[in-house]
Amino acid sequence: MSPRLRPLAAALLVVALGAGACSKDEYVAPPPARTSDVADPAAAADTLAALQDAIHDGDTSAAAGLGADARSRDLLGAVVANAGALGLTDVTLRYVTETGRTRGSDAWDGQVAVTWRIDGHDAASARTELPVSFAAHGASISAVGGPGARLPLWLSGPLRVERAGDVLVAVAGDPTRAPAYLTAARRAVAQVRAVVPGRGGLVVEVPADPEGLRATLDTAPGQYSAIAAVTAPVDGSQAPGSPVHVFLNRSVYDGLDPVAAQVVMTHEAVHALTGAIGARQAPLWLVEGFADYVALRDVDLPLTKTAGQVAAQVRKDGVPEALPPDSEFDPTASHLGGVYEAAWLVCVTLADHAGEPALVELYEQVRDSGDLAAALREHAGWTEPELTAAWQERLRSLPGVAG
Structure with missing residues (x-):
C-alpha cells in the first residue's frame, strides 16, 4: 500500500493509491485436498x-x-x-x-x-x-x-446501513452517528460534482474503532491511529475496476468540528469519485492539492488557517526551490501539514491563472497520462518553471510572510 496523508486541524487524511496485487481474472479455487487428520x-x-x-x-x-x-x-x-x-x-x-x-x-x-x-x-x-x-x-x-x-467490514459483525440516492454508509459499533456520516457524504458528493461533473456515488465504511480499521485494511498496528479517513480499494487490489470506498477512523473523525469533518469527507470523496486511486503517474502535489482545492473551495476560512503551516515554514526556511516532490509526502515527515498546504496553493495558483475548468482538465489529463508538461502547456500556457515561479510568489505573499 502506498498511503498519502494530509493533516487538517486535528485530522490526517490518507489516500491509498494501490495496494498489493490481484489478477483481473475470476479466482478459481483449487480442488480441496485433505492434508491432515484434523482438517476435512x-x-x-x-x-x-x-x-x-x-x-x-x-x-x-x-x-x-x-x-x-x-x-x-x-x-x-x-x-x-x-x-x-x-x-x-x-x-x-x-x-x-x-x-x-x-x-x-x-x-x-x-x-x-x-x-x-x-x-x-x-x-x-x-x-x-x-x-x-x-x-x-x-x-x-x-x-x-x-x-x-484484511477482514471485510461486512464480515466483522453487525452493521448499521444508511443510504440516500447514490450514497451508502455502513457503520460498525455505535450507530448513533450514522445519519451524520450520511449527511456529510452526500454533501461531499455534491461538492465534488459541482467541480468535476460525472456519475457514480460514494460508499463510506466506518469500522467500530482503530483496531477495526486496521483489520479492515490489513495494516500494521497504529499505522492509521492518527488519521481521520482513508480512501482505498476495498480488497487492496490494483486490479482495474476494483471497488474503492472511503473508510473513516471514527476515533479521530468524530472529534473534529463540523467544518473540519466535512473537509475530510469531501477530500476523500474527490479521490474516490475522480479515479485518483489509479493516478499512479500523477505528481502527489496535484493529486492531493486538487482534493484540497475542491474540499476547501466553499469553506470560508482565512489563509492563516488554511496555509498557516506552510507560511511558518517559509518564514523559517525561505521559499522552496521546486514544487513539492513525492518524497515529501512521507507520512512520517514532521512537516507534512505544510507540504499539503503547499500542494493546495499550487492548485489555487493554477485556478487563479487559468480558471477552474482549466485546472480540472489539467488534473484529469495528468491523472490519465502522467504528462504534466503537456497538460500545463495546453490548459495553463505555462511551463513547470513558470508555474513554480508563480507559486513561489504566492507563498511570499502569505500572511506573516509578506513584509
Missing part, C-alpha cells in the same frame, strides 16, 4: 456453500446454525443481515487450503477466497482471501478473520 476440506467446502446459500437467500437462521458457539452464531447471522442491508451480490465463499493451524482433535484454520459487490455502487467484485476457523472437522465455523489478512 470437503466438509469445510460444504459448510461454506451452505453459508453462501444462506447469504443469497437472506436466511439468518440457517447461517447462525453453522456457528460452533453462541458468538459465532451471532456473527454469521449478522453477516447475512449485513449482506441484505448492503445489497451485496456476487457473493462467493470458496475453500482454498488449510493454514496449518489446528486446535484439538477437530478444529483448524482454513484459507477461504471471498468475493462480493455492492449492487448499484461497485462496478466489479472485490475479492480477498482470509482465514476461517472451522470446528467439528469442518461442519461448523467458529471464527472469521485473523492476523495478516
Whole structure:
C-alpha cells in the first residue's frame, strides 16, 4: 500500500493509491485436498456453500446454525443481515487450503477466497482471501478473520446501513452517528460534482474503532491511529475496476468540528469519485492539492488557517526551490501539514491563472497520462518553471510572510 496523508486541524487524511496485487481474472479455487487428520476440506467446502446459500437467500437462521458457539452464531447471522442491508451480490465463499493451524482433535484454520459487490455502487467484485476457523472437522465455523489478512467490514459483525440516492454508509459499533456520516457524504458528493461533473456515488465504511480499521485494511498496528479517513480499494487490489470506498477512523473523525469533518469527507470523496486511486503517474502535489482545492473551495476560512503551516515554514526556511516532490509526502515527515498546504496553493495558483475548468482538465489529463508538461502547456500556457515561479510568489505573499 502506498498511503498519502494530509493533516487538517486535528485530522490526517490518507489516500491509498494501490495496494498489493490481484489478477483481473475470476479466482478459481483449487480442488480441496485433505492434508491432515484434523482438517476435512470437503466438509469445510460444504459448510461454506451452505453459508453462501444462506447469504443469497437472506436466511439468518440457517447461517447462525453453522456457528460452533453462541458468538459465532451471532456473527454469521449478522453477516447475512449485513449482506441484505448492503445489497451485496456476487457473493462467493470458496475453500482454498488449510493454514496449518489446528486446535484439538477437530478444529483448524482454513484459507477461504471471498468475493462480493455492492449492487448499484461497485462496478466489479472485490475479492480477498482470509482465514476461517472451522470446528467439528469442518461442519461448523467458529471464527472469521485473523492476523495478516484484511477482514471485510461486512464480515466483522453487525452493521448499521444508511443510504440516500447514490450514497451508502455502513457503520460498525455505535450507530448513533450514522445519519451524520450520511449527511456529510452526500454533501461531499455534491461538492465534488459541482467541480468535476460525472456519475457514480460514494460508499463510506466506518469500522467500530482503530483496531477495526486496521483489520479492515490489513495494516500494521497504529499505522492509521492518527488519521481521520482513508480512501482505498476495498480488497487492496490494483486490479482495474476494483471497488474503492472511503473508510473513516471514527476515533479521530468524530472529534473534529463540523467544518473540519466535512473537509475530510469531501477530500476523500474527490479521490474516490475522480479515479485518483489509479493516478499512479500523477505528481502527489496535484493529486492531493486538487482534493484540497475542491474540499476547501466553499469553506470560508482565512489563509492563516488554511496555509498557516506552510507560511511558518517559509518564514523559517525561505521559499522552496521546486514544487513539492513525492518524497515529501512521507507520512512520517514532521512537516507534512505544510507540504499539503503547499500542494493546495499550487492548485489555487493554477485556478487563479487559468480558471477552474482549466485546472480540472489539467488534473484529469495528468491523472490519465502522467504528462504534466503537456497538460500545463495546453490548459495553463505555462511551463513547470513558470508555474513554480508563480507559486513561489504566492507563498511570499502569505500572511506573516509578506513584509
